[in-house]
Amino acid sequence: MGIEVVVEGLTMSFGKQNIWQDVTLTLPAGEVSVMLGPSGTGKTVFLKSLIGLLKPQQGRVLINGVDMVGGAERDIYETRKLFGLMFQDGALFGSMTLFDNIAFPLREHTRKREPEIRRIVMERIELVGLLGAEGKLPGEISGGMRKRAGLARALVLDPQIVLCDEPDSGLDPVRTAYLSQLLIDLNARIDATMLIVTHNLDIAATVPDNMGMFFRRNLVTFGPREVLLTSDEPVVTQFLAGRREGPIGMSEEKDAALLAAELVDPANHRPSGPPVIVPQLEPSPGLPPRAAVARRRERVLGMLDSLPPAARAAIRDTYARGAAAPTPSVPRPGSGS
Amino acid sequence: MITGALRQTGRLFALAAEVSRAVFRRPFQFREFIEQFWFVASVTILPAALVSIPFGAVIALQVGSLTQQLGAQSFTGGASVLAVIQQASPLIVALLIAGAGGSAICADLGSRKIREELDAMEVMGVSPVQRLVVPRVLATMAVAVLLNGMVSVVGTLGGYFFNIVLQGGTPGAYLSSFSALAQLPDLYISELKALIFGFIAGIVAAHRGLNPRGGPKGVGDAVNQSVVITFMLLFFVNMVLTGIYLQIVPPKGG
Numbered sequence: 001m002g003i004e005v006v007v008e009g010l011t012m013s014f015g016k017q018n019i020w021q022d023v024t025l026t027l028p029a030g031e032v033s034v035m036l037g038p039s040g041t042g043k044t045v046f047l048k049s050l051i052g053l054l055k056p057q058q059g060r061v062l063i064n065g066v067d068m069v070g071g072a073e074r075d076i077y078e079t080r081k082l083f084g085l086m087f088q089d090g091a092l093f094g095s096m097t098l099f100d101n102i103a104f105p106l107r108e109h110t111r112k113r114e115p116e117i118r119r120i121v122m123e124r125i126e127l128v129g130l131l132g133a134e135g136k137l138p139g140e141i142s143g144g145m146r147k148r149a150g151l152a153r154a155l156v157l158d159p160q161i162v163l164c165d166e167p168d169s170g171l172d173p174v175r176t177a178y179l180s181q182l183l184i185d186l187n188a189r190i191d192a193t194m195l196i197v198t199h200n201l202d203i204a205a206t207v208p209d210n211m212g213m214f215f216r217r218n219l220v221t222f223g224p225r226e227v228l229l230t231s232d233e234p235v236v237t238q239f240l241a242g243r244r245e246g247p248i249g250m251s252e253e254k255d256a257a258l259l260a261a262e263l264v265d266p267a268n269h270r271p272s273g274p275p276v277i278v279p280q281l282e283p284s285p286g287l288p289p290r291a292a293v294a295r296r297r298e299r300v301l302g303m304l305d306s307l308p309p310a311a312r313a314a315i316r317d318t319y320a321r322g323a324a325a326p327t328p329s330v331p332r333p334g335s336g337s
Numbered sequence: 338m339i340t341g342a343l344r345q346t347g348r349l350f351a352l353a354a355e356v357s358r359a360v361f362r363r364p365f366q367f368r369e370f371i372e373q374f375w376f377v378a379s380v381t382i383l384p385a386a387l388v389s390i391p392f393g394a395v396i397a398l399q400v401g402s403l404t405q406q407l408g409a410q411s412f413t414g415g416a417s418v419l420a421v422i423q424q425a426s427p428l429i430v431a432l433l434i435a436g437a438g439g440s441a442i443c444a445d446l447g448s449r450k451i452r453e454e455l456d457a458m459e460v461m462g463v464s465p466v467q468r469l470v471v472p473r474v475l476a477t478m479a480v481a482v483l484l485n486g487m488v489s490v491v492g493t494l495g496g497y498f499f500n501i502v503l504q505g506g507t508p509g510a511y512l513s514s515f516s517a518l519a520q521l522p523d524l525y526i527s528e529l530k531a532l533i534f535g536f537i538a539g540i541v542a543a544h545r546g547l548n549p550r551g552g553p554k555g556v557g558d559a560v561n562q563s564v565v566i567t568f569m570l571l572f573f574v575n576m577v578l579t580g581i582y583l584q585i586v587p588p589k590g591g
Contacts, residue, residue, distance in 0.1 A: 053456055080462040091453035105461045153457075 001291065002030035002193030003064055003082060003160045005050060010059030010069070012045060018217050019045050023059070025212060025222040027161075028299060030292040032187050032194045034204050036228075036239060037214035038248050043197040044088065046214070047163050050195070051083050052076045063161070081109060084154030084192075086164045090146035092138040092153070098125070099134040102153045109157065124152040128182070143170040148179075155186065161193045162186070168200040176200060180207050181281060188283035188290045201240065205229070205278045209296050213239065215248070224300045226314035227307055229277050277314055279321070352466070352547070353540050356474050359467040366472045373476035377438035381484055385433050389488040392429060393495030396420050401504045413500055414511030415518030421492040422519070422527045423582075428575060429492075430485045431534035434477050435567035439542035442473050443563040446546025447556035455547070465547070474539035481535025482528055489527060520589045526582045533578070534571055541567045 005027040012019040019042035027033050037043050048054040050061055052068035061068040066079045092101045102121045106112055112120070125134050128148040138146055147170060154162060164183070168176040180203050187194055198204065204211065212222030215235045221228055228236060238246025245262050283290055297319065304312055400417040404410050446469065449455050455465045500506040545563035549555040 048456070051460055053459060077462050077464070080460055083460060085457070085460045087453050087457060089453070091457035093454050093457075094449070094452065108461065108463050 001160075001191050004029040005161060005193060005195070006060075006062040007050070008060045008062070010046075010049060010056045010061065012042065012049060012054070012056040020214060020217050020219065023219045025219060027193050027195055028210065028292075028296065029193055030187070030191045031209040031296055032183065032196070032207055032292070033210040033212065033222075034208035034225075035195060035197045035212050035214065036199060036204055037197075038239065039199065041214040042217075043214055044165055047085070047165050047195070047197055050163065051080060051085055081157065082160045084157065084159030084162045086147070086151045086154045086162070086167060088165045088169065089143065090138065090150030092146055092149055094138055097135050097137055098130065098141070098149050101138070101149060102134075102156055105153065105157045120156060121152075124156050125149075127155070128152045129178075144172075144175060147171065151182075155190075158190055159192055162195075164194070164196045164198075166198050166200075167196060168198055168203055173202070176202060179203075181284065183207055184281045184290070185283050185287055187292065188287045191291045199239075201242065204240075206281045209280070209292060215239075223307070224296075224303075224311065224315065225280070226277060226318065227311040230308070230310040230314045232310070277318065279318075348548070349540065349544050352470075352544050353536075355466050356470055356540060356543070359464065359471050360475065362467055366468055369469070370472035370475055373442075373473050374479055376441070377434065377476050377480045378484070380437040380441065381430075381433045381480060382487070384437065385429060385484050385488050386491050388429055388433070389426070389492040390495040392425050393417075393421050393492030394499040396425060396492075397496030397500045398504065401500050401506065405504075410506065411510045412514045412518065413504075413506055414497070415514035415516075417496045417500065418493050418515050419519055419523060421496060422489045423523055423530075424575075424579070426485055426488040426492055427481075427527055427530035427534055428571065429488050430481050430531050431538060431571045432568065434481050434484070434535055435538040435542070435564055435571070438477055438480065439538045439567055440560045440564055442477075442539070443542040443546040443560045444556060446470075446473075446543060447549040447559045448553075450547060450549055451552060451556060470539075470543040470547070473543060474536060477539035477542075478532055478535035481531040481538070485528055485531035489524075518589055522582075522586045526578070526586070530575065530578055533574060537570050537574065538567050541570065 007023055007025050007027075010023040011021040023046070035043055035046065045054060049056050050068065052061075052071075056069055059069060063079055063082070066075045068076055068079065071079075092098070093104065096104070099121055102124055103117050106117045106120060122131075122134070125131055128151055130145060130148055130152065133141060133145060133149075138149070141149070147167065151164070151167070154164075167179055167183070171179060183194065183196065184207060186192070196203065196207065208225050210223060211225045211228040213220045213228060213236060220233060220235055221231060229240070231237065235247050238248055247259060249258070300315055301319070304315065307315070397413070397417040400420065401410070401413045404413045404416065446455070449469075455469075458465050458468065497508075497511060500511060501508055542563045545559040545566070546556075549559040
């Protein structure tokens with residue numbers, strides 16, 4: 001089972017520029033979470049802070065009792081072995097072939113013999129669909145392939161916490177859909193805690209158990225996916241609809257005058273029905289069910305009273321639908337066909 | 338401004354301390370060390386030899402001309418050899434190591450940094466200092482010591498050749514003044530200087546390479562800075578070491 005990641009009062013600034021402040025959230029163990037936010041709101045900085053690459057000025061990130069912000073360097077290095085981080089452009093070692101890149105963590109941290117390493121690496125290469133490219137150098141393949149190779153490298157040690165930095169950027173919609181499925185399958189297979197940073201709405205709508213969003217140096221919200229998807233927060237609705245009207249401007253914030261003008265413009269008042277929540281992706285047929293689903297159900301139903309009414313209704317709705325269909329905790333043979 | 342400079346200096350020393358500690362951490366990256374050693378050696382040997390011949394010659398000619406005017410031709414050999422071994426040789430070695438080897442190390446680490454390779458390494462729980470910087474610093478130190486020997490020999494031979502052939506000095510006087518003035522500690526300090534200079538060149542190159550400021554242009558700037566900073570440090574440290582040496586080691590011809 002994955003590991004819970006507890007973030008408490010994290011505040012980060014570069015010089016005088018404040019990136020975000022007082023971020024507090026908990027990534028529930030084994031569940032998939034997505035962090036949304038317009039470009040330049042410090043999503044990547046947040047990921048790097050979780051793993052201790054960047055040191056926020058205040059706050060703590062607790063993983064297994066180790067503080068990744070202010071803890072001892074030795075403990076942080078040890079804890080990092082639990083992580084798999086997929087960088088935005090793969091961050092592969094330019095002087096090594098894909099095979100050696102993916103084998104790197106195994107050769108560094110395990111005493112496995114070469115045939116064993118080869119088996120594991122080829123399995124991961126097949127998982128991300130790169131068979132045949134293992135002998136190539138990172139400079140010789142496309143950006144999308146580099147990304148997938150980066151994912152394979154992140155997965156090779158069977159991490160307990162998987163962080164993905166914009167897994168979709170540079171991928172076509174079809175590959176993005178495959179990748180979404182891959183991430184869910186992965187969660188079913190290894191039950192790792194996962195955090196995906198993205199601004200891709202398809203991934204956001206179908207993959208996560210929990211969602212959060214950054215805007216204006218703050219964490220707008222973080223909670224079960226229904227909370228964000230039914231939110232009437234202007235920032236959230238604007239972002240999820242991909243509209244121009246709303247608080248998000250081209251340069252992160254819009255000025256107040258423009259915003260006021262938009263509000264009175266009748267053209268901007270589109271009829272908006274109740275938000276439609278797309279069902280979450282299921283693991284591919286043949287895989288075990290996600291262990292996180294049952295845990296999440298219990299957790300979410302337990303906190304139901306503290307949620308806004310719209311979210312409460314949506315959650316009841318989701319679980320009612322789930323109950324009508326065969327329960328997710330039982331394998332459903334052949335349901336994908 | 339001042340705090341910025343102090344901060345950079347502090348980080349440089351911190352890196353030096355970290356490298357010194359990581360040298361003893363297992364597993365030692367032997368393969369990386371050999372590769373870097375070979376690389377640094379291959380880019381510095383030929384230029385070092387080519388620079389040291391004329392340098393030895395210039396010193397021999399200058400000293401020869403001066404001693405001639407003073408009527409002390411018989412000491413030409415000793416004086417020029419001491420100048421070559423103690424001063425010229427370690428400096429030539431250090432300048433070449435910094436200019437040819439250090440700049441390449443800095444550019445290599447810098448481009449890895451901006452491609453996030455080093456971050457990826459840290460994320461996988463592997464320390465870039467132990468894995469990449471330590472072998473490089475050890476390589477520059479080892480090459481510096483060995484190269485210093487070669488430059489001393491070539492420079493001395495060059496000085497000998499020019500003094501005998503061009504200035505009509507006598508081989509006997511050259512060699513006898515050599516053993517009258519020079520002593521073994523001169524060679525020791527020369528090698529010690531080379532070792533320290535190699536360390537400085539490696540550390541500065543690694544420090545600049547690990548902290549490039551923003552993008553490919555930043556890497557170019559970092560390489561530039563690493564060479565300039567190394568040169569300044571070298572001349573300063575050389576002055577200090579020479580001063581200490583002259584104080585504590587009694588001169589032979591007394």
